[in-house]
Amino acid sequence: MIRIRPHREADPAAVEALLDRSFGADRHRKTAYRLREGVAPLDELSFAAFDNGELRGSLQFWPVRVRPLQGGGAPVDALLLGPLAVDPAFAGHGIGMGLMRVGLRRARLLGHRLVILVGDLPYYSRVGFRREGAEGLRMPGPVDPDRLLVHELAPGAAEGLEGLIEKPEGQATLKVTETDLDNRRETLS
Ligand SMILES: CC(C)(COP(=O)(O)OP(=O)(O)OC[C@H]1O[C@@H](n2cnc3c(N)ncnc32)[C@H](O)[C@@H]1OP(=O)(O)O)[C@@H](O)C(=O)NCCC(=O)NCCS
Numbered sequence: 001m002i003r004i005r006p007h008r009e010a011d012p013a014a015v016e017a018l019l020d021r022s023f024g025a026d027r028h029r030k031t032a033y034r035l036r037e038g039v040a041p042l043d044e045l046s047f048a049a050f051d052n053g054e055l056r057g058s059l060q061f062w063p064v065r066v067r068p069l070q071g072g073g074a075p076v077d078a079l080l081l082g083p084l085a086v087d088p089a090f091a092g093h094g095i096g097m098g099l100m101r102v103g104l105r106r107a108r109l110l111g112h113r114l115v116i117l118v119g120d121l122p123y124y125s126r127v128g129f130r131r132e133g134a135e136g137l138r139m140p141g142p143v144d145p146d147r148l149l150v151h152e153l154a155p156g157a158a159e160g161l162e163g164l165i166e167k168p169e170g171q172a173t174l175k176v177t178e179t180d181l182d183n184r185r186e187t188l189s
Pocket residue numbers: 022023082083084085086087090091092093094095096097098118119120122123
């Protein structure tokens with residue numbers, strides 16, 4: 001029987017092995033990792049799935065913020081969902097969905113308003129992620145824009161939101177200009 005438990009109960013080495021298997025050992029080169037480097041995941045939102053004590057799934061959230069690029073308003077706090085990974089031998093049993101439902105429910109209860117991720121819309125739309133509302137968001141590196149998705153925990157949280165997704169206050173180390181972002185977008189198209 002699959003049990004969903006707080007992520008801290010998982011063996012960190014088993015988590016790393018699952019993530020390497022799911023995303024490749026070079027996963028740290030992905031843009032999303034720029035937002036995670038040097039920042040701790042949110043313990044209270046992160047969950048793991050176990051079958052007879054064996055790790056079968058892992059979901060963590062990181063804190064981020066959206067900083068308006070053109071002088072418009074204060075940064076907006078958000079969550080970055082992921083990485084989400086499920087042992088391929090246990091795929092299709094609802095583990096991924098189960099982990100997300102638990103994490104998102106907890107996030108809403110704790111008053112978080114907005115969740116962002118990079119992933120496949122057909123999968124994540126099942127738990128409420130969509131592309132609308134993410135059009136004005138920019139990651140600090142190349143991503144496929146069609147895979148940048150948002151989920152409003154508070155209705156309207158993504159409405160009109162534009163800016164650069166970055167590490168939370170005090171942890172932002174990247175200085176990205178709009179010209180950089182335009183160049184990066186060009187390299188993707
Ligand atoms: C994607 C992943 C998390 C799904 O986990 P899972 O526990 O097998 O998913 P669930 O059992 O909750 O959901 C399975 C359903 O989602 C569908 N699905 C799985 N991955 C999908 C994708 N990338 N796009 C669309 N649908 C997908 C399955 O076909 C299945 O559909 P069904 O219910 O109609 O049969 C898992 O396959 C995985 O770890 N993949 C490698 C890492 C990865 O891609 N992570 C997500 C990107 S951040």
